[in-house]
Amino acid sequence: MSDIITPQLGNVLGKSKSPYLLQHKDNPVAWQEFTPATISLAQQSDKPIFLSSGYSACHWCHVLAHESFEDPDIAEVMNKYFINIKVDREERPDVDRMYMTYLQATSGGGGWPMSIFMTPSLEPFFAGTYFPKARFKSLLVRIAEFWEEDKEQCQAMGKGAVESLKEMSGSIARIPGSLDDILATSPSTKIYSQLLRLHDPRYGGFTSGGPRSKGPKFPSCSMTLEPLARLASYPLPSEVDKDKATEMAIKMIKGIWLGGIHDWVGGGVARYSVDEKWIVPHFEKMLYDQAQLITGALDFGLISDPSEGEDDTHRTILEQNRRVCFDLAGDILEYSIRDLQSPDGGFWSAEDADSAPTKGARKSEGAFYIWDKEELDEILGVDAAIVESYFGVEKGGNVELQHDAHGEMRGKNILYQAKSLLEIANRYDKTEEEIRQTIRMACTKLKDRRDTRERPGLDDKILTAWNGLMLSALAQAASFLPSTYSIKSQCLPAAEKLVSFVKDRMWDVERRQLTRSWREGKGPGAQTDDYAFLIRGLLDLYEGSGKEEYAVWAIELQKRQDELFWDNTGKGYYASAPDEHVLVRMKDAQDAAEPSATSVSLRNLSRLSLLASDDYEVYEKRAEDTYLSIDEELKQMPRAFGYSACGLMDLEKGYREVIIIGSPDDPKTGEFLQIIRSVYAPYQIVIHLDPANPPVKIAERNKVVKSLLEGIQAGKDQGTSVRVCESGVCGLPARDTEAVRKALGTHAANLL
Known part of the structure; x- marks a missing residue:
């Protein structure tokens, strides 16, 4: 191969804010970030691009880095023949999504680290995930030779790949169908059959x-x-x-x-x-x-x-x-x-798999979490036999060789419940409660010891989308977790602190736009899932707290999501904003480790159609168009679109509004809320109407709430009550616990 003369590049990742990119700042590879300047450099030098995408807690990303990116000989080949770009897939899911779709289409699978070879024009022509060191080095050489000997073929392959991705993007208008057509294929039955089989x-x-x-x-x-x-x-x-x-x-x-x-x-x-x-x-x-x-x-x-x-x-x-x-x-x-949770309220993204087993040692997977039997014996003392029997501890370690690819856990133990409390109690002539207390105290001792070890690395960037998911979890826990769990009292304050952080740091009031991430300042612009997941969390927090400010912001965010990401041609939502360097603007309706932005948006639209019911038809039409944008997928493979199918099941069940009128300080209001929250009912939205602090902005968007509020102010409707509204018709007010249970269709006692 002939040498390609380009400006001498260095590794620029030390200037990044991404924890994943910073992990590679000392590699001998001349890593660049995914920026217009980098892409321009690749085009000027006429070098192919090697793009490596991953995330900070990814174990196999670390393996590839240790084996290859830290090796000077491999770095020399990479620097000589490629422009090398690192991408944090959590900060730039738009970039990652496009190339992951290509990887999955060409290999039948995907995952991280993702390794993409592409033309200087960003068109992919070869892809893979993790490559062992020797194979990776030979692959680099072969790709470099291929580019030099048949550049036109690489470019043709790349252009063909991009055209195929455009066809897969979901932005082409479809023949109009109907929700009835989708429902007639019984997605719920298909999901059940598929789950039963798997x-x-x-x-x-x-x-x-x-x-x-x-x-x-x-x-x-x-x-x-x-x-x-x-x-x-x-x-x-x-x-x-x-x-x-x-x-x-x-x-x-x-x-x-x-x-x-x-x-x-x-x-x-x-x-x-x-x-x-x-x-x-x-x-x-x-x-x-x-x-x-x-x-x-x-x-x-x-x-x-x-x-x-x-x-x-x-x-x-x-x-x-x-x-x-x-x-x-x-x-x-x-x-x-x-x-x-950070001191400021936002939640950090992840903790790594790897850490050093001893000071100064090379990091290995699970080192923070696994145990020698001898160490357990020393910590647990007289309780060692009981605790080790319960947790399946073995002298030579309990990790099977086929599950320890690099031999990092040899002779070590992972704690899991190997025997039941009853089995251990019978064996040691104790009660189950005595064993439970012994295990609890043992875990406290083990945590004290473990906290002296080097902790795994923390990915301390704050992602809007993931914080939206945690916001939902906190809000629902504040509503549904029994009060016997002491953590319940922390959930609502933690949720409200999270929202304050996002609104203060990650929301641009003037531009009405969210940012994707925060770490030492704002990161890239937000994606569709940032809006969708945060809207869901805000609606959950509104239901859990009764504070209309959260519902009002959710309504505003939905309007902005529609403005930024709605596809007027093919309907449904694009996954990201336009970017000239992301060659195909993809949609992402399929669920995976997270629900898709599409599926969450569908449920948000249904809930908002009840909360802001004066715009019911607008929300309903947008939801229907979104379902129809994935109608064939829902008909043929609903499990892959499971959360969207959940929305269809909610529609078939029938949504309802549960309106509770009463002061938050009134014990009766609390009693009624506990009954409401004792029932699994994702098909309902709870609307709070506090006469002393009326939801004026919700009333402006909901004629029923406005009418009830006017009745209260006129002295016509006094006292704490619950109304259930379905299909636009509200039932009579229920004013005692039995009437509330009857109105909700449940006879369950208050178990929370």
Whole structure:
């Protein structure tokens, strides 16, 4: 190959604010950021671009960096023949999304690190994920030779790829259909059948390989717990077994709670489990996983209502299920508020998988979380035998070799519940409560010791979208978590502090625009999911607090989302704003580790159509057009669009407004709210009307609220009451607990 003469480049990532990019600032690779100047440089030098996308908590990103990007010989090849660009996929999901779509289309799979080779015009012609060192070096050489020998072929491949991506972007107008056409294909039944086929009855959870797959297993709440909650609760076709839907969800929640994926010592849940038993995780902890598991666990805590039990045995099972669900939610909340909420109120993005096992040692996966038996013996003393039996501790370690790719956990133990409290109690002649207390005290001791270790790296950027998910979790926990959990009292203040942070730091009042991220200042502009997830969180916080300011901001944000991202041709929402250097403006309706912006927007629009009902037809039409923009997908593969399908199930169930009139200080108001919140009902929105502090701005957008407010001010409607409104018709006011339960269609006792 001939040498290509270009200006001498250095690694510029030291100037970045992204924690992921800063991890690579000392690489010998001349990393550049994804900027117009970098792209112009590639075009001037006529060099191909190597784009590497990942995130700070990504274990395999670290492996690729240690093996290749820190190697001077490989860096020499990269610097000589390529313009090398690093992208934080969490800050620039628009860039990542386009090339990930290409990677998935050409390889049948995807993931991070994502490695893309492209022309100086940003057109991709080869893609992969992690490459072992030797293979990566040879690949670099082959790609460089290919570019030099047949540049035209590379360019033709890149142009063809971009044309294909445009066809896949979802921006082409479709033949108009109808919601009835979609519903006629019974998406709910299809989701149930697919989940039933992929369910693992032994250990819980779902895998693409079916019940006998060896893993990995992801929570993927938007594709599992969210639709299962509807399937377990709504009147649906006879093909759907509601008890089986509940069983599948509870089995998964228990698998996570009992497994090593759950951090028994410090709380929270790891990204995913590499094995089928939920024992061996990839140890990174992501904010979006914490948030979604909180809401999913709360849902099934409500659904597992002991008062609905058919007999004592059934009631006991429901009570046990409820306890596991609420325990998981409470555990994750404690971890998230303690370790992920910044002093200013926003929530940080993630904790890494890797840390140094000893001072000065090379970082390895899970080092912060795993244990030698000898160390456990020393910390636990007389309780060691009990605790180690409970947690499956073995002298030679309990991590199977096939789940320890680099031998970093050899001889170590991951804590998971290997035996039940009853088994341990019988073995050591103690009560279950005594064992529970022993385990609790042991975890406190272990945390004290673990806190002396080097903590995994913290990704301390604050993402609007993920904070929106956590806002929903906090608001729902403030409403639905039983008061016996002490963390409940912290949830509403934490939620309001989060909103204050986002509004003060990440919202430009004059331009009416959000920013995507914050770290030492504002990051890139916001994406559609930033708006959608924050709107959902604000609506949840409004319902949980009764403060109309949150609802009013949600209405304003929805208007701005529509202005910035609505596709007037193909309908539905673009995933990002226009950018000349993002060659294809993609849509992103498919759910994955997070729900899609499209699916969350659909539910937001339905809720806003009730809250700001004077614009009901506007919201309803936008929601219908959005459903129709993905109609074929919902008909053919609804599980991949699970949260959108949840919206369809809510529509079939029928949305309703629950209007509560009363002072927040009135005990009766609190009693009525507890009854309202004792029911799993995502198809309703709770509207608060405090006579002393009336929701004037909501009344301007809702004729029913305006009429009720006028009646109160005229002295016609006094006292605390609840009204349920469905299909534009409001029922009579319910003024006592039995009447409220009857109006809500529930006889459940107040269990919160």
